[in-house]
Amino acid sequence: MTEPMLRMTGIRKTFPGVVAVDGVDLTVGPGEVMGILGENGAGKSTLMNVLYGLYVMDEGSIEVQGKKVHIRNSADAIALGLGMVHQAFTLVPNLTVMENIILGSEPSHVGFVDRAESRRQVQELIGQVGLEMDLDTLAEDLPTGFKQRVEILKALHRGAKVLILDEPTAVLTPLEAEDLFRSMKRLTEGGSTVIFITHKLKEVMAVTNRITIMRRGKVVTTVETKEATFDILANAMVGRQVERKFIFAPYQPGETLLQIENLSASTKHKTRGLNGCSLTVRAGEIVGVAGVEGNGQTELVECIMGLMRPTSGSIRLSGKLTNELSTSEILKLSVAHVPEDRALSGLILDFSIAENVVLGVTNSSEFSRRGFMVPKRVRDFARRIVKAFNVSTSGIDVKARNLSGGNQQKVIVGRELAGQPHLLIAHQPTRGLDVASTEYIQSLLVEARNSGRGVLLVSADFDEILDLSDRIMVLYEGKIIGELKRGAGIGELGKLLGGIAAS
Ligand SMILES: Nc1ncnc2c1ncn2[C@@H]1O[C@H](COP(=O)(O)OP(=O)(O)O)[C@@H](O)[C@H]1O
Ligand SMILES: [Mg+2]
Structure with missing residues (x-):
């Protein structure tokens, strides 16, 4: 030199x-x-x-x-x-x-x-x-x-x-x-x-x-x-051998948990919105939605979660039409949601871990008695999550803000999976995380799938989509323009991502 x-x-x-x-x-x-x-x-x-x-x-x-x-x-x-x-x-x-x-x-x-x-x-x-x-x-x-x-x-x-x-x-x-x-x-x-x-x-x-x-x-x-x-x-x-492979139970998809037909939604965020999007997620499978950001991913997830209203088409959760339901009604249908922006909508950063693990479930009978929260139940639950999901923290009273991104995400995924949902909507679940946390969060998704849950994985990380998904739906300009099966390579996916529809 x-x-x-x-x-x-x-x-x-x-x-x-x-x-x-x-x-x-x-x-x-x-x-x-x-x-x-x-x-x-x-x-x-x-x-x-x-x-x-x-x-x-x-x-x-x-x-x-x-x-x-x-x-x-x-x-x-x-x-x-x-x-x-x-x-x-x-x-x-x-x-x-x-x-x-x-x-x-x-x-x-x-x-x-x-x-x-x-x-x-x-x-x-x-x-x-x-x-x-x-x-x-x-x-x-x-x-x-x-x-x-x-x-x-x-x-x-x-x-x-x-x-x-x-x-x-x-x-x-x-x-x-x-x-x-x-x-x-x-x-x-x-x-x-x-x-x-x-x-x-x-x-x-x-x-x-x-x-x-x-x-x-x-x-x-x-x-x-x-x-x-x-x-x-x-x-x-x-500093140790890295294990890169996940163990997938045989692919045996069960009942249809999510059925989306011809869904359109006008745009937010200066993107194109949804334009006749159809897809299904069954129990026991990970369905990956691949796409360059801004092709309708956010609108898709927000429509499913009742955060945005579609202009036409239908969303069914376990057969029930949910287009007009509120988010809290949708959550009661055994749906869990790992949001795109953990700092904005996943956690309240100035709340402690204990407070964050009961966000959205504060009136569930598990934590409250006659409408009042029972602190001990909440704290026990928080400790269980910290332990079960490997959250690295000095205690459950630590504010979410003071956790690393990986540990914040473990709290969210832990909270969402703890309710044993039938369907998990995971939106960019590992974005910005280090290798170890990414691996861990991904293994949780695989475990969820192996234990019979349905997972809709919306991600702009194509390796993540290819590694985890049983089926890959390619979203382009608000609709699905192709479907790939597990084992597809980045080359095939790349063509679809650029908008060249599968014949
Ligand atoms: N301003 C700070 N005050 C206290 N501790 C800090 C501060 N910045 C970084 N650290 C600590 O220093 C270590 C290295 O952090 P950092 O340089 O941010 O790592 P990286 O960028 O590789 O993720 C971590 O343990 C972190 O918690
Ligand atoms: Mg850094």
Whole structure:
């Protein structure tokens, strides 16, 4: 390697009671895509926050292009050519894309912002990295993937030579992720350096030159990507042999639990809505709904759960027409729901685990007597869930907000499955989770299916759909345009996802 772009040596950062980063050495070469792979809590974000000046390290030193530097805050980091895109975005909602990009780095022309010149520069930047954008849209109207593009463009516009992307794909669809990967490649071809943080093995293998694997605050190893295999990475990351196969009981679907016929619904969220969608889910099967996000998935789930009214067509749960029923009436038909956005509708973040496990069931006779909650029953139930579903927490009074994403999701799935529902509607159940939690949640879905429940799995993670589903329904522009059986490959699915109907 020529002179490294960046060298971090002996970095240590502690928080009260936690050594988040423990003596880490990291070298990043110019023009490379360096992967940092690790499970939740491995210390990846902390290490990068130290580099970007957001945390002061306890020990260690940092060199940029061979020169020792002292990064006291992010202004120092930016001045050194570092740029960072976090998982949570920092755009100003009521400013346009253009205004957000140039915020804080406006080129001036005799003291005034030269709008035409700024625009020209930003257009040129967009052309270079291939992140197409309409510059006049308000940030608040952008879908998530585009918000991220703005953040990247903003960092580049400020002159970032090293771009740090912290779990960027957690908020992207597979297609958006592919666009991002292409742009990362173009950036490095143009001489920039990218540090790409992820916990996803496939991604890190697909886009990096080298990979540093972290576990519990330490670097386990650094490998050349071309020499890496799934097993080497997974074992280094998790620290044990990773079991990738689920055990499926023989496929013997039973009674029809969910029957949807010709369902249409007008659109919310600026997507296309539903447009004559039909599908069924029977007991003992996982039916996967695959599709690029925005093809009607949200509307489908919301119609089933009574959160939205279809404009035509029918929904039957165990034979009963439910189009006009309320959510609470639908839940009584032995349906459980793992919602798309766990922080918005799955949990109340400021409530404790104990309070969250009884959300939606507060008037059930299991927890109340003559209309009053019986705290001991609730607490026992919460403890059972924490134990049975491996929730890692110091107790049931911990607020949901203070659990990791994986553990939040275990609380939700645990709560939903505890009622022994006939039908489980799981919407993006593993989105944004680390490998271990993903594996665990998926195994719960398989177990539910093996024990005779029906599962409707709506997911934009195609590997998840292919691994778990007995039948795969491909949703495109609001209707099902093809069905695949277990064993189908990504190639077959890919064609359907692009809207080429199965003949
Ligand atoms: N601001 C903070 N205060 C206290 N503990 C923190 C803070 N940030 C991170 N940690 C802890 O440091 C460890 C590493 O976290 P983090 O760097 O976020 O890991 P990763 O990004 O790999 O998921 C975890 O145990 C986490 O709980
Ligand atoms: Mg992180």
